[in-house]
Amino acid sequence: MGTYRIAVLPGDGIGKEVTKGAVEILQAVATRFEHEFEFVYGLIGGDAIDRKGTPLPDETLDMCRQSDAVLLGAVGGPKWDQNPPHLRPEKGLLAIRKEMNLFANLRPVKFYDSLIDSSPLKEDVIKDVDLLIVRELTGGLYFGKPSGRRMEDGEEIVVDTLLYKREEIKRIITTAFELARKRKKKVTSVDKANVLESSRMWREIAEEVARDFPDVELEHMLVDNAAMQLIRNPKQFDVLVTENMFGDILSDEASMLTGSLGMLPSASLSTSGPSLYEPIHGSAPDIAGQNKANPIATILSSAMMLRLSFGLHLEAVAIEKAVQQVLASGYRTADVAKKGQRIVSTKEMVDEIKATI
Amino acid sequence: MGTYRIAVLPGDGIGKEVTKGAVEILQAVATRFEHEFEFVYGLIGGDAIDRKGTPLPDETLDMCRQSDAVLLGAVGGPKWDQNPPHLRPEKGLLAIRKEMNLFANLRPVKFYDSLIDSSPLKEDVIKDVDLLIVRELTGGLYFGKPSGRRMEDGEEIVVDTLLYKREEIKRIITTAFELARKRKKKVTSVDKANVLESSRMWREIAEEVARDFPDVELEHMLVDNAAMQLIRNPKQFDVLVTENMFGDILSDEASMLTGSLGMLPSASLSTSGPSLYEPIHGSAPDIAGQNKANPIATILSSAMMLRLSFGLHLEAVAIEKAVQQVLASGYRTADVAKKGQRIVSTKEMVDEIKATI
Ligand SMILES: CC(C)[C@H](C(=O)O)[C@@H](O)C(=O)O
Ligand SMILES: CC(C)[C@H](C(=O)O)[C@@H](O)C(=O)O
Numbered sequence: 001m002g003t004y005r006i007a008v009l010p011g012d013g014i015g016k017e018v019t020k021g022a023v024e025i026l027q028a029v030a031t032r033f034e035h036e037f038e039f040v041y042g043l044i045g046g047d048a049i050d051r052k053g054t055p056l057p058d059e060t061l062d063m064c065r066q067s068d069a070v071l072l073g074a075v076g077g078p079k080w081d082q083n084p085p086h087l088r089p090e091k092g093l094l095a096i097r098k099e100m101n102l103f104a105n106l107r108p109v110k111f112y113d114s115l116i117d118s119s120p121l122k123e124d125v126i127k128d129v130d131l132l133i134v135r136e137l138t139g140g141l142y143f144g145k146p147s148g149r150r151m152e153d154g155e156e157i158v159v160d161t162l163l164y165k166r167e168e169i170k171r172i173i174t175t176a177f178e179l180a181r182k183r184k185k186k187v188t189s190v191d192k193a194n195v196l197e198s199s200r201m202w203r204e205i206a207e208e209v210a211r212d213f214p215d216v217e218l219e220h221m222l223v224d225n226a227a228m229q230l231i232r233n234p235k236q237f238d239v240l241v242t243e244n245m246f247g248d249i250l251s252d253e254a255s256m257l258t259g260s261l262g263m264l265p266s267a268s269l270s271t272s273g274p275s276l277y278e279p280i281h282g283s284a285p286d287i288a289g290q291n292k293a294n295p296i297a298t299i300l301s302s303a304m305m306l307r308l309s310f311g312l313h314l315e316a317v318a319i320e321k322a323v324q325q326v327l328a329s330g331y332r333t334a335d336v337a338k339k340g341q342r343i344v345s346t347k348e349m350v351d352e353i354k355a356t357i
Numbered sequence: 358m359g360t361y362r363i364a365v366l367p368g369d370g371i372g373k374e375v376t377k378g379a380v381e382i383l384q385a386v387a388t389r390f391e392h393e394f395e396f397v398y399g400l401i402g403g404d405a406i407d408r409k410g411t412p413l414p415d416e417t418l419d420m421c422r423q424s425d426a427v428l429l430g431a432v433g434g435p436k437w438d439q440n441p442p443h444l445r446p447e448k449g450l451l452a453i454r455k456e457m458n459l460f461a462n463l464r465p466v467k468f469y470d471s472l473i474d475s476s477p478l479k480e481d482v483i484k485d486v487d488l489l490i491v492r493e494l495t496g497g498l499y500f501g502k503p504s505g506r507r508m509e510d511g512e513e514i515v516v517d518t519l520l521y522k523r524e525e526i527k528r529i530i531t532t533a534f535e536l537a538r539k540r541k542k543k544v545t546s547v548d549k550a551n552v553l554e555s556s557r558m559w560r561e562i563a564e565e566v567a568r569d570f571p572d573v574e575l576e577h578m579l580v581d582n583a584a585m586q587l588i589r590n591p592k593q594f595d596v597l598v599t600e601n602m603f604g605d606i607l608s609d610e611a612s613m614l615t616g617s618l619g620m621l622p623s624a625s626l627s628t629s630g631p632s633l634y635e636p637i638h639g640s641a642p643d644i645a646g647q648n649k650a651n652p653i654a655t656i657l658s659s660a661m662m663l664r665l666s667f668g669l670h671l672e673a674v675a676i677e678k679a680v681q682q683v684l685a686s687g688y689r690t691a692d693v694a695k696k697g698q699r700i701v702s703t704k705e706m707v708d709e710i711k712a713t714i
Pocket of ligand 1: 282
């Protein structure tokens with residue numbers, strides 16, 4: 001019986017289809033649980049470049065700031081690949097993360113019994129996997145300056161900068177510990193402390209933060225080893241916390257534990273102000289507009305919104321249960337279908353989940 | 358009937374055991390094919406810190422430069438983890454790479470029929486995988502300056518720098534194309550061009566280099582996607598080329614395609630001067646000195662040495678065949694053994710391979 005204002009940013013490619021699906025699911029939840037969700041729409045990414053000349057128009061940002069939560073689809077596509085850096089769709093995504101201070105990106109990876117056949121990994125490796133990647137989202141290589149080309153001694157060189165403030169590292173690690181406390185009480189801090197100065201500071205701060213959480217176990221793992229261990233024995237993990245770029249790589253890799261990127265939701269939390277929810281997949285230009293995309297990652301992202309932004313646990317569980325049930329009944333979009341299984345469209349998948357709620 | 362001088366740098370932990378094994382294999386090859394291999398030994402890593410006060414003594418470097426090839430074990434261990442940066446074992450490894458100009462790190466990943474049970478991945482995914490990761494080894498985040506902490510506006514910040522010269526990118530990509538030409542004629546250039554300036558320059562140079570190799574196909578792939586595709590469908594790859602840190606992460610991940618890091622050799626090539634050969638695994642302090650380590654990665658590295666540095670193809674094949682045969686006969690070190698299989702020691706494994714040559 002609450003009233004919530006949700007900013008929807010469909011973005012590009014399949015972003016439009018999957019957010020449409022998630023909005024329908026949220027509407028079904030509103031009806032069943034007697035809430036009022038107001039949806040307001042904004043432009044971001046390539047779409048915004050085409051219509052407003054910038055990947056993140058001010059109106060969009062203002063609208064998001066005045067909402068209770070943001071639901072985002074995906075951005076990008078070949079149409080804008082040759083654009084100069086400031087006119088690239090991804091800049092819109094990076095800008096909204098930065099502007100809204102969305103420093104903590106939560107990417108849960110959960111095993112689905114019914115998708116066992118879709119994963120390239122063996123059953124005993126992935127059965128019962130339940131881990132959470134906490135990715136730092138507003139610092140590191142993504143935002144550090146200088147970033148660009150210059151001439152030095154007659155040679156062209158290019159740099160990007162991996163930069164962190166102490167406080168930025170501290171708050172993301174603290175967030176990871178707080179989340180671990182509510183889970184299996186283990187934090188794996190992933191770094192490259194045998195090479196990078198930033199990682200050595202990261203490790204030091206992790207040790208400091210750990211002192212305030214005596215009930216949570218802390219382990220350090222080098223990023224190359226983590227990339228291996230995620231595949232070798234993912235069940236060893238509870239919460240992984242890592243810097244922006246490492247988190248980007250490891251979470252896409254981890255999607256294979258569930259069989260498809262199309263299954264993984266995410267939440268991006270700010271220190272204060274509204275949070276943003278988005279699937280971890282991209283805009284998939286190759287299948288855009290074909291009613292083929294897997295809407296589940298976005299639908300599960302909206303469940304995270306209900307739980308984390310609105311405190312609506314029952315409602316979140318209702319969505320998650322519905323997804324599980326529909327998968328168990330054998331419905332599959334193309335990305336997770338195996339030979340012989342009937343493939344459903346985006347719309348059919350959404351309808352099934354809606355009917356199940 | 359050639360004479361070759363090989364510098365052996367055992368390093369720390371299991372580095373000592375695995376290089377010892379590889380030297381025995383090389384000696385067996387020398388006998389059988391009537392070559393003369395002279396082995397000279399040098400200190401590196403923690404061992405060098407303890408005995409010479411530096412992770413890469415000048416004597417070691419001089420000795421390597423005066424050899425025809427270098428065989429390295431591994432460096433590092435908890436004993437030196439609290440040392441200041443310049444007195445860490447890894448600094449020795451990074452320094453020898455830089456000093457000897459070993460810019461191209463070749464990491465082949467090949468499927469072994471007999472190890473199918475050791476991989477966490479399903480058989481249809483990994484069967485017949487045969488890919489080569491070409492990792493840039495002397496630039497990027499590993500070596501860029503500035504790298505360190507400083508105060509800015511009263512806050513402590515830390516930076517590392519991802520830096521490349523145009524020429525550095527060009528030579529590694531050219532190397533990848535040359536190698537692909539002798540293989541399946543496909544290069545996948547891995548970058549993060551939707552975010553990093555360095556990646557945009559990388560992509561641009563890849564396009565330029567590709568023009569000189571009209572017979573080789575070039576594709577670009579974002580690093581997050583590559584981390585996923587390596588697990589999802591590794592057979593799509595022939596040669597992957599990427600910057601230092603991405604290559605570090607992706608090659609450890611890719612080791613799971615063969616079941617163990619203990620299987621993967623590598624070669625590090627310089628523009629001129631001797632090349633260096635080392636397993637991609639680390640010093641594994643937890644099992645060091647226990648006669649448990651898998652010596653195969655180092656033995657296969659010595660096969661790469663014979664082929665790439667000395668042009669001894671038959672001899673290289675003899676080693677590779679022997680490894681294959683011994684695995685097919687069921688011999689397994691602990692890292693690749695499955696329940697019910699008899700586990701052999703490092704020494705037994707070496708003896709078996711030697712007997713087979
Ligand atoms: C689109 C891209 C900029 C983005 C990122 O790298 O953060 C995406 O890969 C993600 O993980 O959300
Ligand atoms: C030991 C470490 C410095 C090294 C690296 O990161 O290059 C290792 O992981 C490797 O891959 O050879």
